[in-house]
Amino acid sequence: MSKATPYSLYEILKETSAKVPEKIAITYFCINLTYKALLDRIDEIAAAFRNHGIGQGDIVAVSLPTMPESIGCFYALHKIGAIPCMIDVRYTPEQICEIVERTQAKMLFVMGFTCKSWAKTKVNINVEKVVVCSGSDSIPVVSFWYGIGEWFNGRKEVFLKNKKFCHWKDFINTVQGKDETQPYLWKPDEMAALFQTSGTTGTVKSVMLSTENILHSTFPEPPVLNDISTDDTVLCCLPIFAFFGANTLIVAFSYGMRAVVVPIVPHEAFLKTVIKHKPQHIFSVPAYWDVLSKEQDNQEDFSYLKTINIAGDTLNATYEKSINDFLRARGCRYDVTKGYGMTETSGIISYTPQGSPHQYELGFLGKAVGGYEVKTFDGEICVHSSMELLSYYKNEAATQALIQTHEGKQWLHTGDMGYVDDEGNIFLIGRKKRMIVRHDGSKVFPIEIETCLMEHPSVASCAVVPMQDPNHSESKLPKAFVVLKDDCQNNCFTLENLKTHCKTHLPEHLMPAAIEFIDELPINQNGKVDYQKLL
Numbered sequence: 215m216s217k218a219t220p221y222s223l224y225e226i227l228k229e230t231s232a233k234v235p236e237k238i239a240i241t242y243f244c245i246n247l248t249y250k251a252l253l254d255r256i257d258e259i260a261a262a263f264r265n266h267g268i269g270q271g272d273i274v275a276v277s278l279p280t281m282p283e284s285i286g287c288f289y290a291l292h293k294i295g296a297i298p299c300m301i302d303v304r305y306t307p308e309q310i311c312e313i314v315e316r317t318q319a320k321m322l323f324v325m326g327f328t329c330k331s332w333a334k335t336k337v338n339i340n341v342e343k344v345v346v347c348s349g350s351d352s353i354p355v356v357s358f359w360y361g362i363g364e365w366f367n368g369r370k371e372v373f374l375k376n377k378k379f380c381h382w383k384d385f386i387n388t389v390q391g392k393d394e395t396q397p398y399l400w401k402p403d404e405m406a407a408l409f410q411t412s413g414t415t416g417t418v419k420s421v422m423l424s425t426e427n428i429l430h431s432t433f434p435e436p437p438v439l440n441d442i443s444t445d446d447t448v449l450c451c452l453p454i455f456a457f458f459g460a461n462t463l464i465v466a467f468s469y470g471m472r473a474v475v476v477p478i479v480p481h482e483a484f485l486k487t488v489i490k491h492k493p494q495h496i497f498s499v500p501a502y503w504d505v506l507s508k509e510q511d512n513q514e515d516f517s518y519l520k521t522i523n524i525a526g527d528t529l530n531a532t533y534e535k536s537i538n539d540f541l542r543a544r545g546c547r548y549d550v551t552k553g554y555g556m557t558e559t560s561g562i563i564s565y566t567p568q569g570s571p572h573q574y575e576l577g578f579l580g581k582a583v584g585g586y587e588v589k590t591f592d593g594e595i596c597v598h599s600s601m602e603l604l605s606y607y608k609n610e611a612a613t614q615a616l617i618q619t620h621e622g623k624q625w626l627h628t629g630d631m632g633y634v635d636d637e638g639n640i641f642l643i644g645r646k647k648r649m650i651v652r653h654d655g656s657k658v659f660p661i662e663i664e665t666c667l668m669e670h671p672s673v674a675s676c677a678v679v680p681m682q683d684p685n686h687s688e689s690k691l692p693k694a695f696v697v698l699k700d701d702c703q704n705n706c707f708t709l710e711n712l713k714t715h716c717k718t719h720l721p722e723h724l725m726p727a728a729i730e731f732i733d734e735l736p737i738n739q740n741g742k743v744d745y746q747k748l749l
Contacts, residue, residue, distance in 0.1 A: 221425055223406075223464065224293040224397045228253060230470045234444060239467060241491070242282055242475045243353055249470070255282065257392035259290035265389045266343060268320060270295030270398060273408070275319040275341070277301040277310055277328075279477040280454040282352040283382060285463060287323060288454065292406065295398030299408040299420065300455040303328070307335040309418060315340050316608060317408060317420060323347060332379075333372040346372075347382045349477065402426035408607055409457045409557050420607035421557045423457070431457075431561030432464050435584035438565050439495055440520040440548055444470040449493035451479040451502075456740060457557045458526060462497045471495070481737070485509055492518050499526040499741035500533065504734075506540050507674045507699055517545035523565070525553035527742040528642065528661055531574040532668040533675075554579040554640065558616060559597055559626060563588065564640050576665060577632060577642035588640055589625070595632045595640065596625040631659065648679075648745065653686035656723045663692055663726055666719045670712055672702035677735050679748045681728060691727035695748050697734055 227249075231239075235250035247255070268274060274291055276298050278284035291298045299317050301310055303325055314322055322341045324332065326348045332339075372379050400406055406425040410418050448466040450473045452459030466473040474491045484502040496519070503524070519541065524534075529552050538549045548568060555562040566573065566580035582588045587598040605613040617624050631643040644659035651657055660678035667676040675697045680690035698707065709729065716725055738744035 221402070221429065222292065222397050222399055223425065223428065224256070224289055225399075227256070227289060227467050228397075230467055234470045237444070237470065238472045240282060240285070240473050240475055245353055247282065249467075252282075252285075254392060256286050256289045256293065257394075258386065258389075259286040260293045260393035260395075261389045261391065262386050263290055263294055263296065263321075264393060264395075266321065266385070268294065268296050272296045273299050273317045273319045275299045275301055275310070275314050275317070275322040277303050277305065277322065277324050277455065278347055279303050279325070279349075280450060280452070280459060280463070280475050281347070281349060281477055282475070283323070283347050284454050285475070288407075288460065290393075292400075293393070293397045294395075295400070297405060297407060300457075300460065301410055302455050303453070305410075305418075307332050307339075308337055311335075311337045311339055313410065313418065313420065321345065325349075329372045329379075332376075339376070339378060341378065343385070344376070344379045345382055345385045346379055351382045400425040405607075407460075409455070409460070411557060417612075419609055419612055421457075422605055422607050423557075423560050427560035428461070428464065430585055431461050431555075432468055434562055434565075436567075438521070438523060438551060438553065438562065438583075439465070439469075440551075440568070442469055442471075443494075446494040446520070447472045447474055447491065448495045448497070449474050449476070449488065449491055450497075451476045451484070451487065452497055452499070452741075453477075457561055458497065458555075461561050466495075481505060485512070489514050494518060495521040495523070497523045497525070500524055500529050501527070501735075501737050501741050501743070503533070503537050504675055506537060509540075513544065515545045516541050517547065519546045520548055521551060522546075522548065523551045523553050525555065525562075526740060528577075528644075528664075530661075530665055530668045531576060531578075532665065535574055549573070552579060554642070556628060559586075559599070559628075563597055563628075572639055575641070577644075577661060579632075579640040579642055581638045581640065588634055588638075589620075590633055591620050591625065591627075593631050593633070593643075594646060595628045595630045595634075595642070596620070597628060598623050598625050650680045650690045650692050652691065652723060653683055653689035654723075658692050658724055660692065663694060663716075663720065663724055666716060666724075667694060667696060667712075669719070670715050672698055672707040672712070674699045675735055677743050677745060677748060678726065679745050683727075692724070693728045693730065694726040695730050695732050695735065697732060 231249040231253045236248050238246045239249040239252040240247040276287050288298050299319055320342055322344045326346050403424050405422045407423045408420045448471050450462050454460045463473055479487050485505050534550055552566045553562050554564045563586050564580040564582045572578045617626050629646045631646050632641050634640050644661045648660055663678045664676050667673050677695050678692050681693040683689045683691045736744040736747040
């Protein structure tokens with residue numbers, strides 16, 4: 215796409231709909247929406263936005279899970295030239311109000327189950343209208359039970375207390391018919407969407423992405439998906455308020471595939487969800503695959519799988535091999551693809567191709583996709599892109615810390631430590647913030663210890679975090695939290711056995727100072743290991 219060429223995500227969807235109007239675009243619980251029906255619904259939502267005074271350049275906050283309403287809002291806003299500000303549905307009302315205030319959003323969309331929290335909050339909601347959605351808005355329901363639910367989840371209370379709140383049906387029913395205006399054509403470097411960082415540092419930042427940013431991740435070169443066909447299905451179980459999740463949907467619609475939308479997938483139900491829908495392409499996080507250790511007797515035929523993309527967190531080589539072995543033994547012809555990227559880079563930077571000789575080497579992340587140049591400065595992985603660099607919305611200090619000049623170019627600092635070999639292969643050593651420095655100055659990267667622990671036959675999963683060195687107040691030591699497999703007793707497992715395993719395979723400075731056994735690793739709202747809870 216040329217820098218001078220205006221474009222629109224809505225136009226891409228419209229082109230897809232013209233080619234396959236009666237093909238199913240979305241499966242959501244018991245309903246199916248064809249591409250024509252999806253486009254019609256988006257046009258209706260666009261008309262409702264215009265009727266509420268939303269137009270070009272306006273920001274609308276959307277704090278919804280992946281569902282037809284959130285998908286419709288995202289595309290409808292893009293059609294009229296407005297900007298969706300995607301917010302984690304699990305943020306508190308106070309956090310959401312801070313983002314709304316900072317971005318000066320004109321409207322806010324929230325879920326009904328959050329209304330109890332909104333009814334109790336004392337903060338001022340500085341928007342013109344708050345639209346409350348239900349997971350059943352797109353599904354025929356018995357109105358009696360819906361009404362009963364209003365009392366229990368706090369909707370009635372919040373509606374009575376604050377006249378800014380209204381139902382989705384009231385928002386959408388303000389107009390009759392569809393928005394027939396021509397879609398806004400975005401300039402490549404215009405801000406087209408805002409996504410929030412996870413806020414693990416305590417400060418939530420809004421990442422500005424342009425249409426070009428989004429499209430670059432949607433159509434990377436070479437393509438990340440294997441053997442793409444319009445007959446394929448994509449399992450969309452990642453939240454739309456995270457860029458990874460939104461991009462999964464955009465990819466599905468851009469290629470004319472069916473998107474199976476599952477708003478909430480408990481980790482223990484992930485494999486059952488895959489078996490139920492039999493998708494060809496899956497985008498997921500590592501934590502979803504923990505269930506495989508308990509599914510060894512499952513003989514499901516997985517020959518329908520083409521792409522198993524895992525991103526969002528580090529994937530241990532032993533863990534990766536166990537996933538591949540499990541799926542290969544059940545007919546899958548493809549190995550896991552590891553994706554590396556972040557919201558600040560508009561998604562994917564690199565991925566691991568099929569059949570790479572480096573596949574199971576420690577920290578292997580593949581090669582950079584087209585448009586990205588990757589180097590390391592002081593051991594930190596940095597990215598230079600040929601397209602317009604992003605910034606944090608109204609946060610110049612954080613932007614300057616993120617993007618720095620080296621060798622006459624602007625480089626985005628990922629916060630990951632690693633290296634790039636002579637062939638351009640990227641290897642991750644560990645997060646800069648997770649690096650543990652011992653009293654003698656030696657640096658410990660948890661991934662090395664975690665890799666060793668995962669090679670023990672009784673270990674299902676593990677995480678390494680810093681603990682205070684009792685003999686040196688200014689330094690830390692590595693501590694390992696370990697989840698054991700269910701059959702570890704059959705392997706005559708003992709703690710001493712695990713310690714011996716570590717001593718055999720790790721140098722002395724990498725030896726964990728303590729090992730603690732837990733039932734499961736804590737997982738944060740993005741499906742990653744929550745290391746903060748282990749500290």
